[in-house]
Amino acid sequence: FRPTTVYQKPQFVIDGYQRGDLDQGEIGIDQYKRKFLGFELNHHFYLGNCWFIAGAGAVTLNPDLLQRVVPANQSFDENNYSGIFHFRFWVYGQWYDVVIDDQLPFHTDGRLVFCRNKKDKNEMWAPLLEKAYAKLCGSYEAMEGGFTTDALIDMTGGIEEAFELNSTAAATADFKEQIKRVLWQAYLRKSMLGCSITADPKVTEAKLSNGLVKGHAYSITRVADVTTDVGSITLIRCLNPWGNETEWNGKYSDNSKAWDAISDEEKQELGVRALHDGEFWISFDDFYANFHQLHICHRGPASLGTTEDDAGVCSWNNLFRDDKLTWQEELLHGEWVPGSTAGGAGQPNKEKYWINPQYLVRLNFIDEGDDENLCTMIIALMQKGTRQRRIEGLEGEDYVQFRVFKVRSLYC
Structure with missing residues (x-):
């Protein structure tokens, strides 16, 4: 149902975005018994997406990050309402708009099935955000099980x-x-x-x-x-x-x-x-x-913050406002291909180890205020498509790693 057909006065956001706005909705016991189990139980069950709710709750503590994920100027006001909303998520180095309609799953008594604001049922930004993320994942069911950092990375690029x-x-x-x-x-x-x-x-x-x-x-x-x-x-x-x-x-x-x-x-x-x-x-x-x-x-370079003008257009400003904080980011997409770039871990075929993907990094600048004349480098390795693989009943992640070697100046 659309919120406008269930509630007299639904609103996108009421009194700002609060961590308490996100309550993990529960699936009614009758529905759960009928759909999944077929026998009696004496308590309620929750969609296993607490990791997403926890992550979104953490992002609400950082308004500059949240405004990138939840664009401004979205409303149920009759002059602006069209039944369409959009949200932004970071996917493998790029920010994507996810557009949804506002049809949401409701219980027969008018309660939202999944995420909701328990204090004010008329507030809709959280369940709509959850629906947009479910679309990104493939379905609500695809959100069953995960890690808080999965959601945080997708909402910050951190x-x-x-x-x-x-x-x-x-x-x-x-x-x-x-x-x-x-x-x-x-x-x-x-x-x-x-x-x-x-x-x-x-x-x-x-x-x-x-x-x-x-x-x-x-x-x-x-x-x-x-x-x-x-x-x-x-x-x-x-x-x-x-x-x-x-x-x-x-x-x-x-x-x-x-x-x-x-x-x-x-x-x-x-x-x-x-x-x-x-x-x-x-x-x-x-x-x-x-x-x-x-x-x-x-918070990495992709999550240093944005501001939005009245038209909802992002301008990419560093909201840390810290002149000492300077990041240079390199994002590289690659793969291990058998016979080409899959050299293994060095055992038992040492002679093939060198064909693994390699990247040369020069650290030319010293961190300001560092007594040991060191430069900070952060390396992150991410696998693609892990959630889809779990949905298909496959092992979600392969064992992968990166290794860091100091290279003699002769080769630099």
């Missing part, structure tokens, strides 16, 4: 970095401090953050006794240091895209007595609220002990 928090290395105090440092640096640089807990192989989104959910994607919406009676500690604010009471229930949760040790001024500045909205605070120590993955999408 560069992914992931950390395993339950690895052997993670057991060391040095690694834990490194993660805290990385988390702070990424947050201060306006990188987008997410986290998750490894799923059980045979259980989808299993809820733990502490309120967290396995196999589920969360946005990280803030990092802050607070003063307590035992000194300063780092707190992390996370958002569950279900947007309900399923939240962390341990220390620094909504009704935790740990907040009594923090001043009213700090609590007010942090915006601490006891609401069943899916958003909660957790200490860094508990975060590190309970979450298994930290996902970071760094």
Whole structure:
């Protein structure tokens, strides 16, 4: 149905774009039983696109990024309404417009089936964004399962970095401090953050006794240091895209007595609220002990920001407004072709290793303020068509890698 036939006054956006606008809609149990299972269950199920909702929620914290994905001047106003909306996504180095109509899946009681604003059902930008992304993926069904950084990259053109928090290395105090440092640096640089807990192989989104959910994607919406009676500690604010009471229930949760040790001024500045909205605070120590993955999408040259004039035309301006930040980007498309450019990993056929694609890079400039006279280079490797392969029942990704070698000046 079109929103105009279900609601009396649908609007594209109400009171700006907020992280709480995106609530992961649930599939009604009767529909789920009928369509998928054929037997009785006692709880509701969600479309497995929490990774997309978490990613979109993180992007709302960066208005300059969001305005590129969600172009301005779209409306249900009767003078401008045509039933057509468009959104932008970054795909393998290029920004593409995705155009959709506004027909959305609704329950018989008037609720949207998938993404929606639980607080104000008349706001439509989030479900329309989800529909546009589903079109990019191939269908709503194709959005079943994914990683938060998948959505973040598609909405920013940024560069992914992931950390395993339950690895052997993670057991060391040095690694834990490194993660805290990385988390702070990424947050201060306006990188987008997410986290998750490894799923059980045979259980989808299993809820733990502490309120967290396995196999589920969360946005990280803030990092802050607070003063307590035992000194300063780092707190992390996370958002569950279900947007309900399923939240962390341990220390620094909504009704935790740990907040009594923090001043009213700090609590007010942090915006601490006891609401069943899916958003909660957790200490860094508990975060590190309970979450298994930290996902970071760094803002690269493709996501430094845009502005839009009244006509909705992008002008590409660097909204960081930092003269010290200068990027040079090279984007190369290639492939491994058997007998031509597929040289393998060096074992067992060492003699063919050299035929793999090679790229020569010269680092001519030193980072300003770097005491060691170093230049930063970030390398990212991406595979194409992985989601489509998973839809077809194939292995989504092949094992690929890049290796970096220092070349003697003689060959440069």
